[in-house]
Amino acid sequence: DAKTTQPPSMDCAEGRAANLPCNHSTISGNEYVYWYRQIHSQGPQYIIHGLKNNETNEMASLIITEDRKSSTLILPHATLRDTAVYYCIVKVEINKFYFGSGTKLNVKP
Amino acid sequence: DTGVSQDPRHKITKRGQNVTFRCDPISEHNRLYWYRQTLGQGPEFLTYFQNEAQLEKSRLLSDRFSAERPKGSFSTLEIQRTEQGDSAMYLCASSLLGTSAYNEQFFGPGTRLTVL
Numbered sequence: 001d002a003k004t005t006q007p008p009s010m011d012c013a014e015g016r017a018a019n020l021p022c023n024h025s026t027i028s029g030n031e032y033v034y035w036y037r038q039i040h041s042q043g044p045q046y047i048i049h050g051l052k053n054n055e056t057n058e059m060a061s062l063i064i065t066e067d068r069k070s071s072t073l074i075l076p077h078a079t080l081r082d083t084a085v086y087y088c089i090v091k092v093e094i095n096k097f098y099f100g101s102g103t104k105l106n107v108k109p
Numbered sequence: 110d111t112g113v114s115q116d117p118r119h120k121i122t123k124r125g126q127n128v129t130f131r132c133d134p135i136s137e138h139n140r141l142y143w144y145r146q147t148l149g150q151g152p153e154f155l156t157y158f159q160n161e162a163q164l165e166k167s168r169l170l171s172d173r174f175s176a177e178r179p180k181g182s183f184s185t186l187e188i189q190r191t192e193q194g195d196s197a198m199y200l201c202a203s204s205l206l207g208t209s210a211y212n213e214q215f216f217g218p219g220t221r222l223t224v225l
Contacts, residue, residue: 034213043113043200043216044152087151096165097144097214099151 004088009104012082018075020103022088025069033064034097035073037084044087044099047073078107111135113217115201121223122191129187130220134203141184142214143176144200145169152200158184159206191224198222 005023012018024033032051036044048055048062050071055062061074075082085102114133122128134141139160144152155174156166160181170176173191178184188195198221202214 036216041219041221043202043218046213046215049213085151096142096154096157097152099153101149102151 003098004090004100006086006088006100006103008101009106011106011108012075012078014080014107014109015077018073018078018082018105018107020073020075020086020088020105021070022072023070024088024090027068027090029068031090033062033068033071034089035060035062036087036089036097036099037082038087038102039081039084047086078105080107080109083107113201113203113215115199115217115220117220118218119221119223121225123225124191124193126191127187127189128191128222129185130199130201130222132184132186132201132203132217134183134201135205135215138203138205138215139181140204140206140212141178142202142204143184143186144202146198146200146219147196152198155186188222191222193224196222196224 032049034049035047038044048060050062050064064071085104087099087102089097116131142157143155146152154167155170156176158178161178173189176186198219200219202216204212204214
């Protein structure tokens with residue numbers, strides 16, 4: 001299994017950038033890195049995905065290291081509504097996501 | 110709303126009773142997934158369908174669990190003779206099979222089951 005390692009929790013001040021790290025040292029060459037988040041009592045919500053290159057969308061940026069063994073999700077200006085559990089996922093088999101325990105991001109005023 | 114919907118959102122049942130949950134995927138999506146999430150953990154894969162065919166089941170899916178997707182549209186997940194250990198959030202997701210390895214899954218709000 002391609003596993004991911006994330007810190008269990010992080011704090012961030014409102015308005016500041018939140019940088020969430022993820023280690024995925026066993027990732028295979030054709031496996032994407034996905035990030036989802038889950039706000040309390042809701043289903044997971046897609047944020048961004050990437051393969052090799054850095055990616056940016058309206059929600060976040062994804063920085064993937066050159067060796068692809070780790071990545072960082074960046075929320076450029078965190079708000080209180082960004083408080084959630086963030087999951088870094090490397091899909092091992094095409095039909096399954098392995099979520100892990102994620103990082104609980106606490107955005108504080 | 111054209112997202113994934115699940116019904117009911119909450120279900121409380123007594124141990125030993127049967128329960129059934131429904132998932133309506135995004136209309137053009139041909140893949141449908143069920144996950145289970147216990148408190149403090151990430152979702153765990155249970156099973157998935159491609160159109161009406163159930164192609165894979167996790168070992169987490171005991172004989173008391175059965176899932177169907179008649180006609181390749183909505184899906185149901187039934188749990189027979191519920192146990193307290195079945196208490197969890199049951200999440201449904203759908204996706205569109207494409208030609209690339211990219212496969213974004215869209216999740217519903219989940220059904221929270223409490224077995225007393």
